[in-house]
Amino acid sequence: ELKVEQNPLFLSMQEGKNYTIYCNYSTTSDRLYWYRQDPGKSLESLFVLLSNGAVKQEGRLMASLDTKARLSTLHITAAVHDLSATYFCAVDITPSGNTPLVFGKGTRLSVIA
Amino acid sequence: DAGITQSPRYKITETGRQVTLMCHQTWSHSYMFWYRQDLGHGLRLIYYSAAADITDKGEVPDGYVVSRSKTENFPLTLESATRSQTSVYFCASSHYLQETQYFGPGTRLLVL
Numbered sequence: 001e002l003k004v005e006q007n008p009l010f011l012s013m014q015e016g017k018n019y020t021i022y023c024n025y026s027t028t029s030d031r032l033y034w035y036r037q038d039p040g041k042s043l044e045s046l047f048v049l050l051s052n053g054a055v056k057q058e059g060r061l062m063a064s065l066d067t068k069a070r071l072s073t074l075h076i077t078a079a080v081h082d083l084s085a086t087y088f089c090a091v092d093i094t095p096s097g098n099t100p101l102v103f104g105k106g107t108r109l110s111v112i113a
Numbered sequence: 114d115a116g117i118t119q120s121p122r123y124k125i126t127e128t129g130r131q132v133t134l135m136c137h138q139t140w141s142h143s144y145m146f147w148y149r150q151d152l153g154h155g156l157r158l159i160y161y162s163a164a165a166d167i168t169d170k171g172e173v174p175d176g177y178v179v180s181r182s183k184t185e186n187f188p189l190t191l192e193s194a195t196r197s198q199t200s201v202y203f204c205a206s207s208h209y210l211q212e213t214q215y216f217g218p219g220t221r222l223l224v225l
Contacts, residue, residue: 031211042203043156043216088156092211100146100171100210105155 002027004091006104013079013111021074021107023089031092032072033101034063036085043088047074079111116140119204119217127225132191134220136204144207145187146214147171147179149200156203162187163210194224 003026013019023032034046047056049065049072056063060083062075072089086108090101117138126132136145147159148171158171160179168179176198178190187206191198201221205214 033213042218043205045213045215048213090214098210100158100161101214103148103156105153 002029002091002093002102004089004102004104006087006089006107009105009107011107011109013076013109015080015111015113016078018078019076021076021087021109023072023074023091023104025070025091025102027070027093028067029070029091029093030065030067032065033090033092034072034074035088035090037088037106038085046087074107076109081111081113084109084111117204117206117215117217119202119220121220122218123221125223125225126194128194128196130194132194132222134189134191134202134204134222136187136189136217138185138187138204138206138215138217140206140208140215141184142206142208142215143184144210144212144214145181146205146207147177147187147189148203148205149173149198150203150219151200159189159202191222194222196224198222199224 005024032049035043037043047063052067054065060077065072086106088106090103093099120135146161148156157173162168162181203219204217207214
């Protein structure tokens with residue numbers, strides 16, 4: 001059974017600080033997705049990581065994928081209040097290719113002044 | 114407008130009643146999904162569909178029924194609602210099974 005674990009599940013950080021959210025998964029996969037959910041809103045796609053070593057960046061967020069370690073990280077640089085949201089990772093099981101993405105439980109980020 | 118929509122956005126019902134949540138997408142995506150979101154559980158897949166008339170169970174299908182007679186619609190029915198089905202329900206769609214999913218705005222359901 002594929003397990004996707006995110007940590008921390010809750011994160012309160014000060015504006016201007018850096019931090020990393022981790023997404024570990026329990027089986028082979030070379031495709032991983034990050035989503036953002038603002039409070040009371042739906043999920044929006046942030047990043048798609050399609051191979052080992054993939055790195056994507058947008059603004060203060062940078063995501064990377066290490067398929068050998070079965071680990072993806074979402075790094076936050078110089079946090080601002082607007083980044084307060086819940087972040088989900090989702091993993092594609094390969095090589096079967098016939099099962100849906102499995103989502104982590106999400107990391108609820110709160111950026112405070 | 115193009116995209117994925119859900120209706121109703123909010124629903125209050127009573128235990129034992131039948132409730133149907135609607136999902137409509139205009140992208141002609143093959144795959145559609147239903148999730149429920151509860152505190153402490155993240156997103157859990159209820160059912161998904163690969164095409165019209167093809168559906169499959171997800172992690173938590175008990176108490177739910179789906180159908181997909183047209184590619185663009187994927188209704189979710191709670192045949193006899195229970196309080197444990199109080200949740201936020203999200204519909205999503207994608208071209209392929211292992212691809213970015215696009216989520217609807219969600220339906221907040223309260224079962225009294």
